[in-house]
Amino acid sequence: MELAEGTPLDAQQEQRESFTRFFEEAEPRLRHGLIARYGGESGSEAAADAMTYAWEHWDRISVMDNPVGYLYRVGRTFFRRNQRRRVGTNPKAVTEPWTEPALPKALRDLSNRQRSSVVLRHSFGWTYAEIAELLGVSVPTVQKHVSRGLDKLRAELKVGSHA
Amino acid sequence: MRDVLQLLEQYREDVEAEFPPQDIEDVLGLSDSRTVRISRVPARRRWVAAAAAGAIVLALVGGVAFLGQLIAEEDPPVITQPAPSTSLPGPTTSLPSSTTLVDQGVAPFMTWERVPPQASLGAGDEQHEYLMHTVIEGGPGLIAGGRVRTAGGIYWYDMPAADDEAAVWTSEDGVSWDRIPAEGSGLDGPGGYSIHDLVAGGPGYVAVGAAVEDGFIGPAIWVSENALVWTRVDSAGFTPEGEMSPASGTATSAAVAASDDGIVAVAAEEIWFSSDGWDWQQVDTGLWKDFSDVAYADWGFVAAGEDYEVVRDDSGGVFRENERPIAATSRDGLTWEYLDLPEADTWFGAQATAIAAANEEVVVGGNYRTNGNLGGSINNMPPAFWTSTNGSDWDLSHIPQFSVDGIPNASAGIRSLAITDSGTVAVGGWWPPLLTQVRAFWGTTGWLEEMRNAVWVSPAQGEPWREDPRAGTFALEELDGQIGTTMGFDDIAVLDGRLVGVSTIAGEAAVWIGEWTD
Numbered sequence: 001m002e003l004a005e006g007t008p009l010d011a012q013q014e015q016r017e018s019f020t021r022f023f024e025e026a027e028p029r030l031r032h033g034l035i036a037r038y039g040g041e042s043g044s045e046a047a048a049d050a051m052t053y054a055w056e057h058w059d060r061i062s063v064m065d066n067p068v069g070y071l072y073r074v075g076r077t078f079f080r081r082n083q084r085r086r087v088g089t090n091p092k093a094v095t096e097p098w099t100e101p102a103l104p105k106a107l108r109d110l111s112n113r114q115r116s117s118v119v120l121r122h123s124f125g126w127t128y129a130e131i132a133e134l135l136g137v138s139v140p141t142v143q144k145h146v147s148r149g150l151d152k153l154r155a156e157l158k159v160g161s162h163a
Numbered sequence: 164m165r166d167v168l169q170l171l172e173q174y175r176e177d178v179e180a181e182f183p184p185q186d187i188e189d190v191l192g193l194s195d196s197r198t199v200r201i202s203r204v205p206a207r208r209r210w211v212a213a214a215a216a217g218a219i220v221l222a223l224v225g226g227v228a229f230l231g232q233l234i235a236e237e238d239p240p241v242i243t244q245p246a247p248s249t250s251l252p253g254p255t256t257s258l259p260s261s262t263t264l265v266d267q268g269v270a271p272f273m274t275w276e277r278v279p280p281q282a283s284l285g286a287g288d289e290q291h292e293y294l295m296h297t298v299i300e301g302g303p304g305l306i307a308g309g310r311v312r313t314a315g316g317i318y319w320y321d322m323p324a325a326d327d328e329a330a331v332w333t334s335e336d337g338v339s340w341d342r343i344p345a346e347g348s349g350l351d352g353p354g355g356y357s358i359h360d361l362v363a364g365g366p367g368y369v370a371v372g373a374a375v376e377d378g379f380i381g382p383a384i385w386v387s388e389n390a391l392v393w394t395r396v397d398s399a400g401f402t403p404e405g406e407m408s409p410a411s412g413t414a415t416s417a418a419v420a421a422s423d424d425g426i427v428a429v430a431a432e433e434i435w436f437s438s439d440g441w442d443w444q445q446v447d448t449g450l451w452k453d454f455s456d457v458a459y460a461d462w463g464f465v466a467a468g469e470d471y472e473v474v475r476d477d478s479g480g481v482f483r484e485n486e487r488p489i490a491a492t493s494r495d496g497l498t499w500e501y502l503d504l505p506e507a508d509t510w511f512g513a514q515a516t517a518i519a520a521a522n523e524e525v526v527v528g529g530n531y532r533t534n535g536n537l538g539g540s541i542n543n544m545p546p547a548f549w550t551s552t553n554g555s556d557w558d559l560s561h562i563p564q565f566s567v568d569g570i571p572n573a574s575a576g577i578r579s580l581a582i583t584d585s586g587t588v589a590v591g592g593w594w595p596p597l598l599t600q601v602r603a604f605w606g607t608t609g610w611l612e613e614m615r616n617a618v619w620v621s622p623a624q625g626e627p628w629r630e631d632p633r634a635g636t637f638a639l640e641e642l643d644g645q646i647g648t649t650m651g652f653d654d655i656a657v658l659d660g661r662l663v664g665v666s667t668i669a670g671e672a673a674v675w676i677g678e679w680t681d
Contacts, residue, residue: 016191023187031185035178044182051190100170107174122171123178150167159167 019058026068027051032126033068033134034075036119037112039104042079050075072134106156114149117142122150273588273618273662275677283332283342285671290314293330295665295672297654299361301368302390305658307332307340307665307672308358308370314670322357323375329356329383331370333390337663337676349385349393352376356383360654364421365440371419371428382430384419386440396441420457420464420520427464427496429454434466436496446497452489460520463494465554467515467527470503488515488529488547492554504549505559506531513547517589519580523552526621528577528589531561544574546619548589548628560621560628577619579654581662585679589619589628590664592651618652618664618677 030050035043050071054061061067107115116135120126121142126134131142153159280286285293296309312327323329329350334340345351350358354376361370367388374383385393419428428435432453434446454468470489488504504527506513513531520526530544547561578591621628652664652675662677 019191020187023190027185027187031182035182040178040182044185048185048190051185055190100173103170103174119171119174122168123175153167153170157167157170159170 015058018062019055022054022062022067023051026054026071029068029130029134030071030075032120032124033072033116034079036116036124037076038079043075046075046079049078053078066133069134069136100157102157106153109156110149110152111145113137113141114145114152117145118149118153121146273620273677273679275618275664275675278338278340278674278676280671281340283340284674285311292667292670293672294357294667295330295332295653295674296358296372297360298656298663298665298674299363299368300656300658301361301363302333304335305333305337305656305663306361306368306390307334307674308361308372309653309665309667309672310357310372311345323355323373325355325375327355327357327375329358329370329372329385331358331390331393332672334674337658337661337674340672340674343391348391349387349395352395358385360418362419362421362426364419364426365437369419369421369426369428369440371417371430382428382433382435384428384435384443396443417454418456420459422459422464422496425496427457427459427466427493429457429466429468434499446499452491452501454491455514455516456518458518458520458525460525460554461523462553463492464496465518465520465525465527465551466491466493466499467504467518467529469514470501486512486514488513488527488531488549490515490518490527490549490551490554490557502555502557504557507559507561509533515549517577517579517591519582519587521582524582525551525554526580526582526587526589527551527557528580528591528619530575530577543572544576546575546577546589546591546628548577548619548621562628575619576651578652581655581657583657583660583662585660587621588655588662588677589621590652590655 027047031044031047033043034046034050037043038046053074054067054071061070064070107119110118113135117131120131120134121128128139128142128146132139135142282288284295285291290313291311292314293311294309295307298305298307300306309330309332310323310327311330312324328345330345331343331348331350332340333343343350350356352374354374356372356374358370358372360372361368365386368386368390370385370387370393372383372385374381383395385395387393417430419426421427425436425438426440428437428443434454435443436446437443452466452468452470454466456468457464457466459465467488467490469486471486488506489501490504491499491501493499504513504515511532513529515527515529517528518525527549529547529549531547533543533545545562547559549557549559551557573593575593576591577589579589581588581590619628652666655662655664655677657663660679664675664677666673666675
């Protein structure tokens with residue numbers, strides 16, 4: 001966020017406070033959305049980049065109707081940029097701690113939308129409407145992705161529907 | 164047996180423990196020392212990405228004085244975190260034998276004048292924005308396509324919003340335009356639609372673009388006998404689901420070309436063919452080539468775009484590396500051969516973004532990276548042109564650095580070309596360095612100040628390409644000196660020896676008439 005030279009200190013403070021309020025509400029949603037799509041490490045990194053971008057462009061983003069949806073797209077773009085930086089490293093070498101070792105591969109085998117819908121719904125507890133808004137699809141579409149995603153996970157992990 | 168829902172709940176705990184929430188103080192602190200830039204853009208619009216952050220390059224070429232001026236007007240050009248492989252070569256000194264440099268600083272070759280604002284182009288309509296994406300010779304004189312959207316908010320260049328209306332305009336002379344009413348035209352529907360390219364072919368005319376329906380985006384194709392009433396024909400055999408973000412490479416139709424025997428539409432990695440415009444089949448290319456444009460020469464179809472290597476990460480994300488300009492040729496539209504377009508040995512990747520053909524001559528326009536910053540943030544991207552008369556042998560022209568109005572290290576995007584009796588014209592946009600390119604392709608019209616119209620001219624086949632020194636500024640003049648709200652020229656057509664360029668400025672479809680000077 002660039003404040004023009006001579007901007008009163010109380011105006012700067014107001015900008016910081018309004019961004020702080022936004023951050024507290026939006027950061028978990030943005031991070032969860034990107035983690036659901038890209039995994040823990042890449043998703044967290046993309047979310048951090050997107051939030052930094054939000055602060056740097058707060059004068060514009062603060063007036064958007066759906067800033068989290070916009071920043072979700074920003075995060076997706078940062079993800080690609082970040083991956084491009086990693087040339088020379090093996091992207092598959094990124095490791096994350098999993099209680100269920102087979103889960104990452106099973107999630108990876110889902111389509112992007114299935115993975116995002118399943119993880120947001122059943123890992124992060126989002127409503128179908130919230131997922132639909134983030135992904136830009138209808139609620140029935142999200143329900144379809146969740147249902148089919150769970151079916152695939154059960155088949156892949158050879159687990160049941162109930163404990 | 165464990166429940167899959169339990170595993171997914173555990174997934175959250177695992178992730179939260181390993182990747183805790185971000186600290187806002189980190190965000191506020193980071194923002195004081197880092198400038199964020201984004202480098203990926205959609206097919207055909209990819210050229211608007213990258214560049215910016217050229218402070219180091221500016222210093223190398225002596226642009227320090229200008230840098231000071233720019234810093235005073237724009238965001239601080241702080242550069243951190245350069246990619247490990249970044250290198251900054253000086254001006255190109257070694258070129259292949261087939262390469263010629265582009266002359267700069269020459270007198271104007273053309274005069275351009277914007278046609279008067281009119282209601283059909285959006286004048287006086289505060290509720291909507293009129294985006295004119297393409298224009299061809301046809302109908303009463305000219306046919307243009309694009310979309311009309313609700314004013315305000317963010318829009319994506321290649322992806323219509325759910326309530327965008329596909330739009331077709333006609334004109335007898337390029338000066339006065341009529342918009343076909345959407346209702347009853349066959350262009351309306353339950354979703355959002357946009358027309359990206361037009362061609363004379365099939366039953367009369369073929370329009371290609373994008374449709375967003377029920378949350379899914381995909382290609383859309385319409386046909387018309389008279390450009391007034393259209394029929395959508397892509398309901399079967401097309402990709403049912405694309406990415407919602409154009410930055411990830413949507414499969415929205417980008418371009419179309421026609422021969423006497425068939426029609427070819429290209430979009431990102433996909434090619435479709437139709438013998439009549441009504442029935443389409445997707446061509447199995449077997450390879451991932453990102454096509455931006457297609458044309459038909461006497462000897463066959465030519466598609467231009469870029470090749471790249473696909474890398475997939477552990478979570479299924481796909482990204483690209485080692486982008487190279489390519490062309491693909493086909494005699495029948497069904498069987499394609501690929502070739503790498505020539506590159507200078509000092510380049511760090513390039514992309515071909517536009518193509519035009521006349522008789523046996525083909526001209527491809529694009530741009531190239533001047534250094535190896537993989538993120539594209541420390542880059543300027545001058546224009547490059549390739550020409551061929553048979554699809555096999557290609558000559559290359561490019562400039563080592565690009566300057567407009569004394570601003571060094573600008574970047575350029577070529578969106579459309581026209582081959583005329585008086586020479587070949589390339590149109591598109593340019594943007595100065597040090598600016599955050601994300602604004603160029605994301606955002607409201609108020610965000611698009613970096614993109615400015617640009618025209619390059621090759622007076623005759625084999626002659627060097629030259630930047631038209633007037634073209635870089637006339638969009639600004641139209642706005643009384645305000646930093647413009649334009650994304651540069653979208654397309655260009657020829658009518659009675661005159662050039663007609665289309666674009667969007669401040670929410671209105673903007674049309675310019677260009678004429679050659681003596």
